Amino acid sequence: MQHQHEPDILRNLRTELVDWRPWLDRAIVLAAAAAAGLLVVGFTLLTDQALRLFEKLWHAAPWALFVTGPLCVAAIVWATRKWFPGAAGSGIPQVMAALDTATPPPQYGLFVSLKLSLVKVLLSSAGLLAGLSIGREGPSVQVAAGVMLAARRWLSTRTVINAHGLLVAGGAAGIAAAFNTPLGGVLFAIEELSRNLNQRSSGLLIAAIVLAGLMAVSVFGNFTYFGIIHVPPLDWDVLAPGLLVTLLGGLLGGLFARLLIASTAGTADRFSAWRRQYPIRFAAGCALAVAAIGAATGGATFGSGYEHTRALLEGGEGTQHQPVIFVVLKFAATWLSAWAGVPGGIFAPSLSIGAGVGHDVASLMQQPALAPALIAMGMAAFLAAVTQAPITAFIIVMEMVDGHAMVLSLMAASMTASLVSRQISRPLYEALAELQLKRLEVVNAPEPAAPAAESSKNA
Template structure:
């Protein structure tokens, strides 16, 4: 009798899964929007590469051109952002985290994610790279993909078992997966940064949506890693001291960067620059753009843009970085973010970390510099974001082989721990700043 009851329950469950068209319609719709989100990020990637390529061509021909072009563009971008689409300012990751906050009503999520914001983010971040500013496309990709996925809620049938929270989480993670061509990194980003309440019945569907979005990048660009192949030699105890130095240096510089960024953006200090930024944000942005252009000329063009091409060339041994590259790229990225331009810091963080690892290799005379560059990328990214597992997995998926897995894990944990001594988690604090845009009665 008991066996018959169990059998009837199983058959009933199967029948409800197979017969209810709303469940399957919801699943198909989620996967379709996941593919669309991935393709949108691919299009955004193509736009940014084309834009920065155009900037480099003009800059190589007319070295002085950024001194005029970059400040004008920075001022114009900030003016458009503040006047029409304030929700696009900054990285994009804090906006998605804010949209996931329980204090945000469904009707207010449009302040942080929407199709309008996604399209505006694509245009303004692309414009920023056309101006030569030091920003990345990965943070914006999170907001862009989340906006696309969130739009699916309009078409989901009742009882589809997919929540708005789940769509936002999957969209944000899909942005990382497609931007870096690292589906596993996108899944970990969803777990470590975006997920506060685990989805239950729809979790498998949402994980599949994240992976599908990442596969859209693979289908267009091929199954190649973000920085090419980083080959490492057989590891030995000789890596212990250089690796520890990389971890500590990344933790200190990354924590300092996060703290400086938070203090600057909050604008709570009474220094002259913060007051200027509050009173005349467009003029302040122009000054930041001018400073970025001067830094770019001092570095012989190495600090312009996201730093992706420079990092890849450095890993392949085709580029000799400026002796002050870490400091100059640090300053250019901070000034770009402080100006209020829509853009991320993932790619510049990887570039700074890779250069820091290269500096430690020269300092300690370590033979295989790419190994320390990979550790530096993971360490600095972990220190800035204080998301060590995400940083570890993203860089791990760039490495050919498993020889560095334990070293990457140790580096990200140490760097993140050191960073916590200097700064609170960057994106969580920025998300709280975003929540201040809610009507006052809703922040209680």
């Protein structure tokens, strides 16, 4: 049996102080994390401004949305397909594709880069200006990962911090800064992005995640994303409605994930053929349908759904919430927005749909006192079902609503809904990451050989 010697404190301290380069590497990583957090803060401010401008247009001239929306979305998709194909969609699948062992380091730029981060901020904000049902939280993962990866060029050759660690830390930092949920960011890194963080660098990378989150706190204050919910003492009365919310969230979330995978991959149906042949026109058609849905709901389905969800948690006053109808139409608007191919995420819209499910069940079972708890459970259940990352889902919701008193309820709802979803659909982001990896095959495909006749002529 080998004896393990105790660490030599003085020797280790001397080594740390003499070798200055590791300290510079750590400073570079932390500076990049701060920059990533600030860029996500800027992203938040820009999307808030875009939503305010949209609201002004909606109230001043509702008919104009049927013109400006399709035109704006057509321009976004045209620019994305022509110059920035790596910016399309959520952004989480791109980070997962970059982390895949099939992606060589020189081709990380196909999926994650500083240029894509800046473009993602602008195009996602433009999508919200057009009234699409998208969020900024998923894109924040790609945005922050791009900033962190850019720091790689400044690190020393013998650093233990590799590109994989920077991508994981950047993606998690994006979640932490976007939702102000540092613990959720760490769990997202472990559960969704990576299961093998380098032990020697994990402490530094977790510090980077927290620092990025602190950038948001320094600007917006130590806030909870959806405020603080007031939940009465939970007893057996919540079991039946809570189980119904969980099962509905799992079924709807699994269906949403399956639908999104199928529509993104393309099938043999007429609409997929139209999307392949005329992507710009198809995107404009999706935007027109989203505008019609928004008009039919009095504007409730436009945007990320943040204001609507917060209003439900605070008692439902001042909302355009129509039981059942809102959930169905928000589901459709979010799917159509994603199908259009614009840069934009589904985190916030998913939370809005889940909140609608919880609110509807509370109304159906005439349990208004339990509404805040059921809404939070619906948010966790639907998000867990869509992402099939239940631990991340319940931690994020718990931090967003300061729902520490509901830890066990949120955990049970997330785990059960994720299990139900797995019977319906593959994991969403994993499937979309596989579609992203197909771009590698196109880029690495050999040049077609010249025709024999043309070759002999040239000779």
